[in-house]
Amino acid sequence: MTSNWLDTLEREAAGLLPPDVYAWAAGGSGFEDALKRNRSAWSRITLRPDALVDVSRVDLSTTLLGERFDAPLAIAPSGYHGLTHPEAERATADGATKSGSLMVLSSRASLRLEEIGLPSGRWWFQSYVLKDRALTEQMVVRARALGARAVVLTVDAPVLAPRRQSRNSALVPQAVLEVNTGPVTDPEMLEPAPDLTERDIAGLHEISGLPVVVKGVLRGDTARRCVDAGAAAVWVSNHGGRQLDAAVSTADALGEVVDAVGADTEVYVDGGISTGVDALRALALGARGVFVGRPVVWGLAVNGATGVADVMNRYVEELVLAMRLCGRSQVSALGRDLLG
Numbered sequence: 460m461t462s463n464w465l466d467t468l469e470r471e472a473a474g475l476l477p478p479d480v481y482a483w484a485a486g487g488s489g490f491e492d493a494l495k496r497n498r499s500a501w502s503r504i505t506l507r508p509d510a511l512v513d514v515s516r517v518d519l520s521t522t523l524l525g526e527r528f529d530a531p532l533a534i535a536p537s538g539y540h541g542l543t544h545p546e547a548e549r550a551t552a553d554g555a556t557k558s559g560s561l562m563v564l565s566s567r568a569s570l571r572l573e574e575i576g577l578p579s580g581r582w583w584f585q586s587y588v589l590k591d592r593a594l595t596e597q598m599v600v601r602a603r604a605l606g607a608r609a610v611v612l613t614v615d616a617p618v619l620a621p622r623r624q625s626r627n628s629a630l631v632p633q634a635v636l637e638v639n640t641g642p643v644t645d646p647e648m649l650e651p652a653p654d655l656t657e658r659d660i661a662g663l664h665e666i667s668g669l670p671v672v673v674k675g676v677l678r679g680d681t682a683r684r685c686v687d688a689g690a691a692a693v694w695v696s697n698h699g700g701r702q703l704d705a706a707v708s709t710a711d712a713l714g715e716v717v718d719a720v721g722a723d724t725e726v727y728v729d730g731g732i733s734t735g736v737d738a739l740r741a742l743a744l745g746a747r748g749v750f751v752g753r754p755v756v757w758g759l760a761v762n763g764a765t766g767v768a769d770v771m772n773r774y775v776e777e778l779v780l781a782m783r784l785c786g787r788s789q790v791s792a793l794g795r796d797l798l799g
């Protein structure tokens with residue numbers, strides 16, 4: 460198999476990180492079938508390039524929830540950046556700003572939200588609904604005050620599946636686990652609520668006053684329920700193969716979700732996006748935004764803020780190239796006619 464810059468970057472990160480931290484970030488659940496399937500499913504999608512189209516100028520700009528961005532590529536939430544870089548989420552936020560990318564900050568951050576220096580209006584806050592719902596509420600209220608433009612509610616983790624490196628608590632000190640909640644008497648209160656339902660979508664919207672994006676949707680009917688319950692957008696994800704190991708790949712789920720919600724609701728996707736061509740495949744299937752998880756973690760580990768910006772810029776360059784090769788000069792011109 461040939462390897463690209465991303466495989467090289469991951470190997471470099473693997474060489475720098477403590478083995479258990481690398482395993483935690485790289486790993487998936489079970490046999491890691493969903494993890495592998497995410498990547499291979501994108502490669503299976505062939506394209507029908509158009510020709511004789513002027514591609515001397517390519518414009519990737521788009522809007523996500525009404526906010527203008529230079530490209531439809533963005534940073535998926537991942538926890539505890541302090542494990543991979545001493546500057547933690549501060550470096551990631553800096554890298555996002557440098558590359559003009561939207562960053563979704565994980566509620567499982569290593570730093571207090573107030574210490575991260577997030578660019579007001581250019582970031583979204585990922586939240587679980589915790590067993591102690593009051594803890595969730597105080598975090599989303601703080602995120603809004605700090606300029607978060609949306610709450611991303613992760614719904615594919617009503618319980619956490621065992622992973623290659625299973626427990627956060629083995630890697631992350633208790634003080635960091637509690638950095639954004641304050642000390643808890645019962646650590647169980649920091650676990651996701653297994654009784655999470657679509658009622659929580661409206662609840663989070665009400666408390667935060669922000670649009671709610673539902674992350675972790677893999678079926679059209681679930682997506683519809685989200686929209687009916689007031690979701691502003693849905694995000695096709697299987698948590699990077701870290702939850703249900705038998706889960707369908709995101710490439711295979713995306714079309715059904717796009718068709719179910721219709722053109723008025725934005726659909727995002729993540730999972731195994733390894734090149735700009737994968738991003739084009741996702742956009743052609745109807746995704747509005749394409750999110751990148753582990754590659755950003757590898758960039759952060761290897762070169763901090765610059766590493767994060769380099770990764771995002773690489774995807775942008777590759778997407779521009781892929782668009783030229785497909786005969787398309789604008790993101791809005793990407794559609795299913797390109798799919799082979």
Ligand SMILES: Cc1cc2nc3c(=O)[nH]c(=O)nc-3n(C[C@H](O)[C@H](O)[C@H](O)COP(=O)(O)O)c2cc1C
Binds near residue numbers: 731751753
């Ligand atoms: C190390 C790591 C930590 C993650 N932490 C979170 C998290 O805190 N909240 C969340 O919604 N998703 C989390 N995810 C899932 C990502 O947001 C995303 O869905 C997944 O990584 C995308 O797949 P990719 O890594 O193949 O790009 C995490 C993923 C990884 C690899």
